Amino acid sequence: MSYTIALNFEDGVTRFIGCKEGETVLDAAYRQKVNLPMDCSDGVCGTCKGHCEQGEFDMGDDYLEEALSDEEAAEGQVLTCQMVPSSDCVVQVPVASTLCKTAVGQVEGTVAMVESLSEDSIELAIDLDDGAELAFLPGQYIHIDVPGTREHRSYSFSSRPGASRTTFLIRNVPDGLMSGYLTERCKPGERLSLTGPMGSFYLREITRPVLMLAGGTGLAPFLSMLEQLAEKGCDQPVHLIYGVNKDDHLVKTDALDAFKDRLPTFTYATVVVDEASDHPRKGYVTHHMDAEVMHDGDVDVYLCGPPPMVDAVLKHFDREGIAPQSFHYEKFTPNQAPGEAA
Ligand SMILES: Cc1cc2nc3c(=O)[nH]c(=O)nc-3n(C[C@H](O)[C@H](O)[C@H](O)COP(=O)(O)OP(=O)(O)OC[C@H]3O[C@@H](n4cnc5c(N)ncnc54)[C@H](O)[C@@H]3O)c2cc1C
Numbered sequence: 001m002s003y004t005i006a007l008n009f010e011d012g013v014t015r016f017i018g019c020k021e022g023e024t025v026l027d028a029a030y031r032q033k034v035n036l037p038m039d040c041s042d043g044v045c046g047t048c049k050g051h052c053e054q055g056e057f058d059m060g061d062d063y064l065e066e067a068l069s070d071e072e073a074a075e076g077q078v079l080t081c082q083m084v085p086s087s088d089c090v091v092q093v094p095v096a097s098t099l100c101k102t103a104v105g106q107v108e109g110t111v112a113m114v115e116s117l118s119e120d121s122i123e124l125a126i127d128l129d130d131g132a133e134l135a136f137l138p139g140q141y142i143h144i145d146v147p148g149t150r151e152h153r154s155y156s157f158s159s160r161p162g163a164s165r166t167t168f169l170i171r172n173v174p175d176g177l178m179s180g181y182l183t184e185r186c187k188p189g190e191r192l193s194l195t196g197p198m199g200s201f202y203l204r205e206i207t208r209p210v211l212m213l214a215g216g217t218g219l220a221p222f223l224s225m226l227e228q229l230a231e232k233g234c235d236q237p238v239h240l241i242y243g244v245n246k247d248d249h250l251v252k253t254d255a256l257d258a259f260k261d262r263l264p265t266f267t268y269a270t271v272v273v274d275e276a277s278d279h280p281r282k283g284y285v286t287h288h289m290d291a292e293v294m295h296d297g298d299v300d301v302y303l304c305g306p307p308p309m310v311d312a313v314l315k316h317f318d319r320e321g322i323a324p325q326s327f328h329y330e331k332f333t334p335n336q337a338p339g340e341a342a
């Protein structure tokens, strides 16, 4: 029996390692040439401390209180030199990946499909070389190099983790570098280089209702999360509110309908900003967060979209004093133009 451990480093890089039955995370990491921070490897110094975000494990009782206090353990902090997983786990490592002599992964692939879904969005499918199956956490993103340039752009996976065909939902930004490549030059058979996975926006273990708020192509990571939920099953209510500017920017509703069949606890609502629209729900996603989807605050909220939409939702939560049990968000911040100040 072997478990998959996602090590999330401080710089956003994620490395996946296999951990054998009875093996500590620290030993498994070193076996796979990931030098996690350590000193005593005996539960004494606390140097190997991290935070387990997800998964089951045993820490035994051979470590010292000075290395890890009971309060820290209750908060989910772990000593990787003592932690023996009994399921797949996600562990936050509080240092940069480079300090652990590991690097972000690089994969190559071939464009299998590139298609305009609306004037505003493009779907891209990439077959990874040799049928490689890319491990990532649903919600994470990867860098895709823009062919013929030295630039890359970040894109959230819309496909499920571990598939050899990865898909993306990409906004067609006027005069955008990647947008121009995808709409004018990219064809099936083109080669693409990808670097990742990365990011701390990913689906946590589900223990209460979930509310997903998507703006435009910010739907992408939720499609990946829903794929995983549909595959694994989920007892808790999962509600998605998906907002766009215009009627014909609504895409992938067939996939959302299919998720309703595959995942009985899943519901969704679409919202259109355009005042001239005949859509039954108009305005912004925040106008449609009814009490029943907020579960009196006992809800995990995930939010993803372009920066103005994310900022508007954050302000709304702040103004209304909405404090869900947990709140995770991803902003699709544009790349800085070369030479632009930080
Ligand atoms: C973590 C992360 C994940 C992301 N995931 C996705 C994703 O799944 N799908 C997706 O569509 N995008 C995603 N993005 C945004 C994406 O990386 C690019 O910024 C976007 O696709 C534009 O790239 P481009 O090369 O076409 O345009 P660029 O050449 O980068 O930009 C051209 C011009 O348009 C402006 N611009 C760029 N984006 C926007 C915008 N959204 N609205 C208004 N003006 C803009 C730029 O400032 C610039 O002036 C993500 C960004 C981050 C940081």
Ligand code: FES
Pocket: 037, 038, 039, 040, 041, 042, 043, 044, 045, 046, 047, 048, 049, 067, 079, 080, 081, 082
């Ligand atoms: S390395 Fe010292 S407590 Fe783990």
